[in-house]
Amino acid sequence: xxSNLLSDIHNPADLRLLTxxxxxxxxxxxxxxxxxVVSVKEGHLGASLGVIELTIALHYVFNTPEDLLVxxxxxxxxxxxxxxxxxxxxxxxxxxxxxxxxxxxxxxxYDTFGVGHSSTSxxxxxxxxxxxxLKGDPDKQHIAVIGDASIASGMAFEGLNHAxxxxxxxxxxxxxxxxxxxxxxxxxxxxxxxxxxGKNPRQNNMIKSLNFDYSGPVDGHDxxxxxxxxxxxxxxxxxxxxxxxxxxxxxxxxxxxxxxxxHAPGKFDASTGEILLKSEExxxxxxxxxFGLTILDLARKNKNIIGITPAMPSGSSLKFMMDEIPERAxxxxxxxxxxxxxxxxxxxxxxxxxxxxxxxxxQRAYDQVIHDVALQDLPxxxxxxxxxxxxxxxxxxxxxFDIAYLRAIPNLIIYAPINEIALQNILYxxxxxxxxxxxxxxxxxxxxxxNWEVENFGHYEKIKIGQGNCLKEGTxxxxxxxxxxxxxxxxxxxxxxNSDTIAHFDFPFIKPLDIKLLTTIFSDFERIITIEDGTxxxxxxxxxxxFAAAHNFRNKVDILGVPDVFIxxxxxxxxxxxxxxDVKSLINLFSNETK
Numbered sequence: 001x002x003s004n005l006l007s008d009i010h011n012p013a014d015l016r017l018l019t020x021x022x023x024x025x026x027x028x029x030x031x032x033x034x035x036x037v038v039s040v041k042e043g044h045l046g047a048s049l050g051v052i053e054l055t056i057a058l059h060y061v062f063n064t065p066e067d068l069l070v071x072x073x074x075x076x077x078x079x080x081x082x083x084x085x086x087x088x089x090x091x092x093x094x095x096x097x098x099x100x101x102x103x104x105x106x107x108x109x110y111d112t113f114g115v116g117h118s119s120t121s122x123x124x125x126x127x128x129x130x131x132x133x134l135k136g137d138p139d140k141q142h143i144a145v146i147g148d149a150s151i152a153s154g155m156a157f158e159g160l161n162h163a164x165x166x167x168x169x170x171x172x173x174x175x176x177x178x179x180x181x182x183x184x185x186x187x188x189x190x191x192x193x194x195x196x197x198g199k200n201p202r203q204n205n206m207i208k209s210l211n212f213d214y215s216g217p218v219d220g221h222d223x224x225x226x227x228x229x230x231x232x233x234x235x236x237x238x239x240x241x242x243x244x245x246x247x248x249x250x251x252x253x254x255x256x257x258x259x260x261x262x263h264a265p266g267k268f269d270a271s272t273g274e275i276l277l278k279s280e281e282x283x284x285x286x287x288x289x290x291f292g293l294t295i296l297d298l299a300r301k302n303k304n305i306i307g308i309t310p311a312m313p314s315g316s317s318l319k320f321m322m323d324e325i326p327e328r329a330x331x332x333x334x335x336x337x338x339x340x341x342x343x344x345x346x347x348x349x350x351x352x353x354x355x356x357x358x359x360x361x362x363q364r365a366y367d368q369v370i371h372d373v374a375l376q377d378l379p380x381x382x383x384x385x386x387x388x389x390x391x392x393x394x395x396x397x398x399x400x401f402d403i404a405y406l407r408a409i410p411n412l413i414i415y416a417p418i419n420e421i422a423l424q425n426i427l428y429x430x431x432x433x434x435x436x437x438x439x440x441x442x443x444x445x446x447x448x449x450x451n452w453e454v455e456n457f458g459h460y461e462k463i464k465i466g467q468g469n470c471l472k473e474g475t476x477x478x479x480x481x482x483x484x485x486x487x488x489x490x491x492x493x494x495x496x497x498n499s500d501t502i503a504h505f506d507f508p509f510i511k512p513l514d515i516k517l518l519t520t521i522f523s524d525f526e527r528i529i530t531i532e533d534g535t536x537x538x539x540x541x542x543x544x545x546x547f548a549a550a551h552n553f554r555n556k557v558d559i560l561g562v563p564d565v566f567i568x569x570x571x572x573x574x575x576x577x578x579x580x581x582d583v584k585s586l587i588n589l590f591s592n593e594t595k
Contacts, residue, residue, distance in 0.1 A: 006030055011085050012059035012110075023060065023223050027052050031251040033087075034078050039270035043094050043101055043392070046249035046262045048078035050177055050220075051145070054244065055079040057226040058143060061234060067141035068112045068128050072121035072150045074102030075263070076175070077111075084110035094392035096570030102396060116396020117364065118150040118334050122159030122172055129168035141234060142169060148176040148192055149184045149311060153334040163239045164211035171233055171240045172212070175220065177248045183260075185311075186333045196245055207241045216243030221250060260314055284447040287484075288385055290420045291442070292317025294427045295354050299325055302431055306346055306353045308332060310339040316356040316385050336361050340368035340380070347378040352431045356383040359399025359441060360390075366405060369437075374411045379434045383427075387416070387441035388485070388533035389562070389576060394569030399441070400562045403482075404538030406439050407511055413438040413465065414510040416483030420447040422508060428460035441483065443533070445572065448487050468514035474503030477590070478525040482507045482540045485533040485581060492586035502590055510540050513547060522553040529589070531560040531581055560589075 005022060006029040009015050018026065031052050038045050056079070058069060064084070071077045081099065082090050085108065092098025103111035113124045125144035132140040150156060151174060163170055176192055178184050194200040196217050207214045213236055218229055226244070233240050248263075249255025254273035255262035261275070268275045299305040299321055307329040313319040322329040332339050336357060343355040362369070362384060373380050387399040406414055413436050417423040423442055430438055471486070472493060479502060481489050486506050493499050505521060507514065521528065528548075530541035541559030548557060562579050576582035580589070 004029060006033060006082075006087070009083060010087070012064050012083060015056070015059055015083060018060075020060075020224065020227060023056055023227075027056055027223065028251075030056070030079050030082060033082060033090075035252060036270050037091055037093070038078075039268045041091060041093060041095070042264070042266050044075045044078070044264045045252075046255045046259055047073075047075035047147075049252060049255060050246045050248040050250050051076045051175060052079050052250065053221050053223045053226060054145070054173070054175065054246070055083065057223060057230055058145075059083055061227055061230040062141050062143065065109045065112070067143070068125065069110070070113045070121045070125040070128070070142075070144045071103050071115060072144065072146040073118045074115040076145070076147075077103050080110070081108075084108055094394070094569050096568070096574050098569075100394055100569060101392065102394070114396070116393065117361065119146070119153035119156040121146045121150075122156050122163065122170075125172075126159055126163045126166070126168055126170055129170045130166065133168060138169060138237075140169065141171065143171045143173060145173045145175055148174060148178060148189065149334055152184065152186055152188045154337060160207075160210055160212075167238045169237060171242065173242045173244060174216075175244060175246055176217065177246045184333065185331050192243075195243065207243075212239045212241040214241045214243065216241075217245045218242065220244035220246035282450050284450050285420060285452050286317075286446050287420065287423060287442045287444070288315065288317040290423050290447065290452075291356065291383055291385065291427065292320040294424050296321045296324060298428060298431055299328060302352060304350060304352045305431060306330070306343075306351045308339050308343050308353060308355045310334060310336045310357060310361065312356070312358060312361075312385075315358070316383070318356055336365040337368050340365040341372045343380045344368070344372040344376065344378050347373075347380050348376075352379075352381070354381045354383055354427075354430075356385060358397075359384040359387040359402045360397050362402065363405070369406070369412075370409055373437050374409045377411045377436055379430075380437045381427075381430045381434075382437065382439040384439055384441040386444045388443045388483070389567065389572050389579070390444045391572045391575065392569050395566040398562075398567055399443075400534045400567070402439070402441055403510055403532065403534040403540055404542075407538065407543060411436045412511065414441070415439070415508050416441045416510060417508055418481075418484060418486045418506050420449050420452050422463075423447075425461050425463050426508075429463045429465075432462060434465075443484050448484070463508075466509045466512040466514055468505055468507045468509065468517045470503065470517075471506050472502070472504040474501050474525075476501040476525065477527045477529065478503045478505060478521045479590070480505045480507055480521070480528065480530045480540075480544060482510055482532050485531055488576070488581065488583050488586055489531060491583045492590060495583075495587045496590040499590075507540065510543060513543055515547065518544065518547050519551065522548060522551070522555050526555065528555050528557045529560065530557065531586075532562075533576075533581065534561055535564070536561040537564050560586075 094101040102116045121144035125142045129142040248259045307318045307321045309318045311334045313331045343353040346353045390397050532540040
């Protein structure tokens with residue numbers, strides 16, 4: 001037997017030249033290839049390891065790319081990428097100018113649909129299947145691979161509901177591993193567990209009730225069984241549903257045993273699986289931990305405080321509260337719309353609700369923010385983690401649109417703390433009682449205060465709503481920043497020639513703006529520069545320009561931020577350079593301003 005088969009596999013056509021007996025060796029080599037690369041380059045690990053056999057079986061049985069394969073989310077698509085002409089440059093995964101960590105249509109004809117947010121695969125694949133029917137190609141195959149956490153989302157049910165009344169040639173494969181990033185939750189999970197254990201009567205199968213041809217559960221790591229069942233389903237017309245059972249992290253013991261940590265473990269030893277720990281001594285805290293530990297401390301003292309997250313208890317650090325006060329902290333699964341309206345319902349009853357959602361995921365609940373919260377002026381506290389440029393996850397995950405899409409909503413307060421202490425203080429202020437809902441946006445990663453002590457609670461200060469701050473005085477140019485990007489300004493100004501001419505103002509409240517302070521600034525300074533880690537279009541700088549126009553100011557205003565393009569993947573520092581909001585770019589700009 002050839003010592004390495006994977007090196008000869010450039011595309012699925014090469015894979016189909018192998019015998020079925022050779023495929024287990026491909027699975028072993030593919031699994032090890034992913035482990036070797038991700039251990040050094042980092043990225044998502046456990047999800048892709050869990051679908052190695054499924055990935056091979058799909059490309060072996062179906063005629064991709066003519067047959068259309070849609071992955072849900074894309075965390076599990078590394079094996080797919082390697083088998084579809086990207087093995088040689090897989091080492092560039094998630095790096096600037098390298099391949100994306102998610103399926104991406106512009107990257108490969110094998111990536112039929114771009115995915116970074118969950119639960120889109122069924123609707124997308126159904127759309128493709130109906131289009132094939134209309135084009136007179138009813139034999140083309142359309143496959144959606146979706147996880148048990150993603151299928152619990154409302155959008156997935158909408159797709160199933162529609163597909164069940166069509167005769168579209170659609171195969172939905174449920175990759176049931178009982179976990180997304182965190183363990184799956186909810187009644188659907190309990191139902192699927194009963195099915196796997198054979199405790200659910202076959203006549204009660206909910207998928208069959210939706211008019212799907214249901215089969216399973218099948219062992220998702222049994223290649224012969226998978227191939228046999230896929231070949232059978234390939235001949236059946238109409239909507240079909242295959243339930244497979246897999247283990248996230250399959251093939252790496254530590255990844256199987258600690259599935260949350262090994263979802264994206266960072267660098268690790270490929271031979272042992274042990275994570276290479278970085279020293280966290282004297283480092284500032286992560287903003288998510290500032291949120292998680294602060295809300296726990298506040299909840300101990302305020303019995304009306306509730307925490308809600310849609311499927312991100314670890315990533316948001318709401319898990320601290322879930323572990324200690326589980327009756328008041330809720331993981332509702334991948335259900336952002338439900339999370340927002342659930343929070344609204346609780347707020348009508350006087351509860352103080354912190355709804356923590358990644359900025360990019362709140363986009364999925366925009367109508368609920370408007371219709372269910374802001375329109376009724378309910379004081380829900382939205383905590384938008386991962387605001388701004390998030391780095392290697394790229395365009396699907398950057399939280400750069402929140403200022404623009406929230407700023408248009410009446411009644412909504414928008415706050416961006418410059419550091420950890422400001423975040424603590426606004427979390428404290430919000431639970432004292434607000435007249436309106438508030439969105440608090442803060443970035444991924446660490447803060448800026450190394451000696452911040454998690455035990456140093458109880459010294460909170462109430463923040464005055466709508467008030468800005470002068471961080472440095474100057475005579476000629478005023479730099480207006482909002483949020484943590486203001487720390488780049490603080491670092492840049494001392495490095496400029498004539499730094500004494502540059503003033504720096506922190507505007508944590510993007511809405512309402514500090515009109516009194518803005519009036520003083522526009523009256524006293526010749527030039528205004530705004531900076532934000534959000535999109536220039538419709539953002540903080542736009543709000544300042546609207547103020548200037550409304551008050552007939554004619555000062556020159558330069559707006560710095562994220563340009564009107566989708567920013568790809570790279571480190572946060574690389575992407576800040578790309579947007580010209582890094583410290584070096586600011587030094588150059590400010591120095592030119594003072595000449």
